Amino acid sequence: MMNLQINWVKGSILTTGISIAVGVAAASAQTQTAAANFAPDNPFYAPSSLPFQAPPFDKIKDSDYQPAIDAGMALQIHEVEAIADSSTPPTFDNTIVALERTGLLLTRVWSAFNCVTGANTNDDLQKVQDYEAPRLAAHQDAIYLNSKLFARVKAIYDERVSLHLDPESLHLVEYDYQQFVKAGANLSEADKAKLKKLNEEEATLENTFMNRLLAAAKSGAFSTTDVKVLAGLSDAQIAAAAQAAQARKQQGWLLPLQNTTQQPDLAFLTDRATRQAIFENSWNRAEHGDANDTRAVIARLAQLRAEKAVLLGFPNYAAWNLTDQMAKTPEAAKRFLDALVPASTARAAGEAKDIQALIDSQQGGFKVEPWDWEFYSEQVRKAKYDLDQSEIKPYFELNNVLENGVFYAAHELYGLTFKERKDIPVYQQDVRVFEVFDADSKPLALWYCDYFKRDNKNGGAWMDVLVNQSKLLGQLPVVFNVANFEKPAPGQPALLSFDDVTTMFHEFGHGLHGMFANTVYPSLSGTQVARDFVEFPSQFNEHWASYPAVFQHYARHYKTGAPMPAELAAKIEKSKTFNQGYDFTEILAASELDLEWHTLPTSAPLQNPDTFEVEALKRTHLDLSYVPPRYRSSYFLHIWANGYAAGYYAYSWSEMLDDDAFQWFLDHGGMTRANGDRFRQMVLSRGNTEDLEKMYDAWLGGPPSIEPMLKFRGLKGN
Numbered sequence: 001m002m003n004l005q006i007n008w009v010k011g012s013i014l015t016t017g018i019s020i021a022v023g024v025a026a027a028s029a030q031t032q033t034a035a036a037n038f039a040p041d042n043p044f045y046a047p048s049s050l051p052f053q054a055p056p057f058d059k060i061k062d063s064d065y066q067p068a069i070d071a072g073m074a075l076q077i078h079e080v081e082a083i084a085d086s087s088t089p090p091t092f093d094n095t096i097v098a099l100e101r102t103g104l105l106l107t108r109v110w111s112a113f114n115c116v117t118g119a120n121t122n123d124d125l126q127k128v129q130d131y132e133a134p135r136l137a138a139h140q141d142a143i144y145l146n147s148k149l150f151a152r153v154k155a156i157y158d159e160r161v162s163l164h165l166d167p168e169s170l171h172l173v174e175y176d177y178q179q180f181v182k183a184g185a186n187l188s189e190a191d192k193a194k195l196k197k198l199n200e201e202e203a204t205l206e207n208t209f210m211n212r213l214l215a216a217a218k219s220g221a222f223s224t225t226d227v228k229v230l231a232g233l234s235d236a237q238i239a240a241a242a243q244a245a246q247a248r249k250q251q252g253w254l255l256p257l258q259n260t261t262q263q264p265d266l267a268f269l270t271d272r273a274t275r276q277a278i279f280e281n282s283w284n285r286a287e288h289g290d291a292n293d294t295r296a297v298i299a300r301l302a303q304l305r306a307e308k309a310v311l312l313g314f315p316n317y318a319a320w321n322l323t324d325q326m327a328k329t330p331e332a333a334k335r336f337l338d339a340l341v342p343a344s345t346a347r348a349a350g351e352a353k354d355i356q357a358l359i360d361s362q363q364g365g366f367k368v369e370p371w372d373w374e375f376y377s378e379q380v381r382k383a384k385y386d387l388d389q390s391e392i393k394p395y396f397e398l399n400n401v402l403e404n405g406v407f408y409a410a411h412e413l414y415g416l417t418f419k420e421r422k423d424i425p426v427y428q429q430d431v432r433v434f435e436v437f438d439a440d441s442k443p444l445a446l447w448y449c450d451y452f453k454r455d456n457k458n459g460g461a462w463m464d465v466l467v468n469q470s471k472l473l474g475q476l477p478v479v480f481n482v483a484n485f486e487k488p489a490p491g492q493p494a495l496l497s498f499d500d501v502t503t504m505f506h507e508f509g510h511g512l513h514g515m516f517a518n519t520v521y522p523s524l525s526g527t528q529v530a531r532d533f534v535e536f537p538s539q540f541n542e543h544w545a546s547y548p549a550v551f552q553h554y555a556r557h558y559k560t561g562a563p564m565p566a567e568l569a570a571k572i573e574k575s576k577t578f579n580q581g582y583d584f585t586e587i588l589a590a591s592e593l594d595l596e597w598h599t600l601p602t603s604a605p606l607q608n609p610d611t612f613e614v615e616a617l618k619r620t621h622l623d624l625s626y627v628p629p630r631y632r633s634s635y636f637l638h639i640w641a642n643g644y645a646a647g648y649y650a651y652s653w654s655e656m657l658d659d660d661a662f663q664w665f666l667d668h669g670g671m672t673r674a675n676g677d678r679f680r681q682m683v684l685s686r687g688n689t690e691d692l693e694k695m696y697d698a699w700l701g702g703p704p705s706i707e708p709m710l711k712f713r714g715l716k717g718n
């Protein structure tokens with residue numbers, strides 16, 4: 001996973017689900033009053049004097065953030081207005097470059113704030129976040145909808161060819177212009193007002209969707225007072241179910257609903273009627289015709305987004321939203337997905353056959369249904385691929401994986417070396433800091449890792465940036481990785497699963513994308529790339545975890561130093577392709593549904609979500625009775641309220657890139673410095689400084705292929 005950070009205007013992750021329109025005047029007046037509390041004793045007042053401008057976490061108090069954020073917004077509005085209101089004719093330097101120099105205080109404080117609210121939060125910080133997140137969104141809107149500023153940006157854009165700019169500067173002009181236009185800066189005042197109305201309605205509907213879905217999921221939990229129907233669950237799972245019931249002051253046992261269509265407990269429940277009941281609770285969670293039904297909301301959301309697109313000059317919402325993505329058009333994204341369907345559904349059909357044979361061999365006497373899949377595939381998995389974690393984990397001790405795996409691969413590929421720095425202040429005692437040195441021994445970056453689970457940390461794993469690389473601002477990168485590994489008892493080693501090991505390589509891959517950034521302008525630097533590209537460097541780095549020369553270097557028993565036995569390593573490798581027909585088909589179905597909804601023309605009538613979904617799955621050849629989409633339209637949170645509208649395909653798109661790129665390495669001598677340096681020079685260091693499709697094609701020598709992805713997923717050959 002990856003959080004996107006702010007620069008001078010980009011909203012991205014921060015504004016996900018929150019899109020509150022506030023007028024320019026209102027936002028700047030508010031921030032100016034609040035900023036009055038900002039004084040020189042605030043640690044954010046001046047740039048940090050620590051190495052790499054690392055945040056002085058030893059001096060920052062929780063109460064320092066809000067005044068600094070408010071002052072940062074007020075200052076940036078002031079800076080932007082000075083550019084917009086200037087009487088000097090617009091030039092590249094006095095407008096485009098000047099914009100890059102605005103908001104430095106805001107970026108400084110927000111980066112640190114974002115880090116602690118994600119990884120080490122508390123009630124006070126949460127309060128500040130709830131208060132500031134919508135204000136930041138409004139702040140960014142205020143900049144984009146400043147018509148005098150846009151007029152200057154447009155003037156430079158219109159004459160860009162005659163300015164003889166270097167490629168990165170030219171790309172910045174085009175990028176800025178595109179972002180303004182995407183936000184509606186090009187519209188007449190009357191159309192801007194219409195857009196604002198549509199945006200407000202969209203924000204309200206997204207919020208309604210989220211609230212209804214939350215309530216629907218809650219009431220979709222499976223509860224029972226007869227423990228016998230839960231046969232198959234472990235004692236720990238039963239105890240957790242009893243606790244979940246108690247937490248809701250209910251008798252008996254309760255299994256809460258997960259976000260996805262399939263529910264993990266279905267793998268263990270032996271009672272078929274229970275499985276069916278749980279599955280149907282999941283599938284119909286938001287379609288009961290009650291107050292939690294989301295269907296009317298999504299039908300209107302789809303229609304409204306189409307109206308918005310037309311207003312902005314596009315045939316449909318996806319066409320508008322994909323303009324700044326690597327795929328660029330919904331047609332390209334659709335072609336990509338369509339091409340994956342045959343191999344994926346064929347493999348799923350094969351898996352269904354195996355499962356049916358297993359059902360028949362046990363005299364089941366029924367045809368496999370979605371609620372049977374997990375239960376029987378778990379039996380296949382146990383028989384063929386079972387991995388005993390207690391056997392595996394002793395070979396994956398955290399420090400060893402870090403130094404002899406993650407760091408080792410980065411050394412072999414890119415020549416990097418690492419030295420722990422105990423003198424850099426951290427926001428929590430488990431955080432470690434490393435200085436990263438380039439092949440020529442020059443300092444490259446600071447890298448923090450915060451690996452252990454805490455109650456006040458968000459779930460999952462992510463990378464983010466504390467200081468963005470920029471030659472214009474004279475900044476070297478400071479990046480961090482966060483995960484949620486089990487913390488060992490004092491004096492005990494931290495032993496990881498192979499999933500955890502993969503997570504370390506993944507987040508470090510984002511880290512490399514940030515640390516190798518070598519760009520002039522901060523808003524084009526590092527990981528600030530399109531959503532369908534951002535997971536490429538991280539997923540690419542995962543491949544090295546299983547690369548034999550790396551794996552053998554780190555997968556060693558923590559007590560004896562003995563390498564992992566070959567049979568065990570082979571088992572891990574083989575288990576990767578298990579159930580991939582099902583897993584990938586359900587993702588493809590969700591991705592296609594997303595694009596079908598968001599390519600509706602504005603002339604289309606309000607849709608009936610049930611018939612729309614059935615027909616969309618039929619049209620895309622994904623109407624398999626035993627593989628329902630990973631999310632049904634009525635509970636597809638990503639696309640209706642989490643900022644992934646017309647963007648769910650991006651997960652698979654990035655996967656195509658990382659598999660294709662890794663295959664290129666395999667075909668060109670594998671893990672060599674020459675290959676690593678070339679990849680760094682042509683891709684990892686480039687951020688968003690050029691068209692991503694051209695960047696990729698130039699590095700590879702042609703467009704990406706889906707064949708390696710099908711191979712690594714086990715959907716072809718084998």
Ligand SMILES: [Zn+2]
Pocket residue numbers: 001002506510535538
């Ligand atoms: Zn990621």
